[in-house]
Amino acid sequence: MKITPLEEFRQRSLPGTFEVRRLKEQLSAAAIEAGKAWGTQQVGLNYDPHFRWDDQTLYCSELVWKVFKKAGVELCPTKRFRDYELEAPEVKKVIEKRYGSADKMPQDEPVVSPGDLADSPLLVPVPKLSK
Template structure:
C-alpha cells in the first residue's frame, strides 16, 4: 500500500489549501464515509445532472467525478477540477455523491520524494484554472479526471491509458445532447482527442481500494 511522504502533504496544502469550495450538500449514509484515508488517495463519485448522465452513458461507469484527498490543518480536503480548480472539504465532496457511488482508491506502490516534488511544481500552477467543458487535453483548462491523471503523471505514474473520444459511447441521447451544446454537433467533435474518464481511473490496475474503518456491531 502506498505511503506518501510528508512532502506530498506539503504539496497539497501549499498548492490548494487557500482555496476552499463552499457548496451545498445532501447528507449521505455514514457508512460511505468510513475509509482510513491517506494523503494522495483518489476519491470517485457519481453525481446527478445532464453532464453526469452523459458521462455515465459514454463510459458505462457509475463514476462521473474524481479528486485527490489530502489533509490540511487537521482536516481532510479534496483537490478537484470543478469551476475553478479548487479544494473542497471531504465531507462536502462525499455528500454530493449519489448513494452508493463514493469510493476511495490508492496506489499499490510508493512514490519517491523527487517524484512528489515534481508533482508539487505542476500542481501549484493549477489552482484557480477554469473547468474544461470541452474536455480538451491541454493545461489551459482542466476537467476532473484529466487533473487527477496529470497530477500522478508528474509523479511518474500513468494511472491508465488515454483513450480517444471515438472509443466512448457517443450515440446515447444524453451524450449527443452534450456534444450538441458544447461542440455544435458531432461533426465538430475531435474524435481522436485523447481523454481519460473517472471510470477509466477506477479500473486502473495500479490502484486498490483504500481500507475501510471497521466498526463494531451493536449486540
C-alpha cells in the same frame, strides 16, 4: 480549479458513487512532491467543459491523470473520443450542448474518463470511510 474539502465532495456525490483508491506501490517523497507541486499550480484554472488535453483549462479526470503523470505514474493510457460509446441519448445531449453537434467534436483529442482511472490496475480501493 479549486480545492474542495473531502467531506464536501463526498456530500455532493450521488449515493453509492464515491470511492477512494490509492496506488498499490508507495511513491518516493520526490515523486509525491512533483505531483503535488504541479497540481497546486493548477488551482485557479477554469474547468474545461470541452475536454481539451492542453493545460490552459482542465477537467477533473485530466487533472488527476496529469498529477500522477507528473509524479511518474501513468494510471492508464489515454483514449480518443471516438473510443467511447457516444450513442446513448443522455451522452448525445451533452455533446450537442457542448459542441453543437457530434461532427464538431474533436474525435482524435486525447481524453481520460473517471472509469478509466478507476479501472487502473495500479490502484486499489481504500476501505470505506466512516461518517
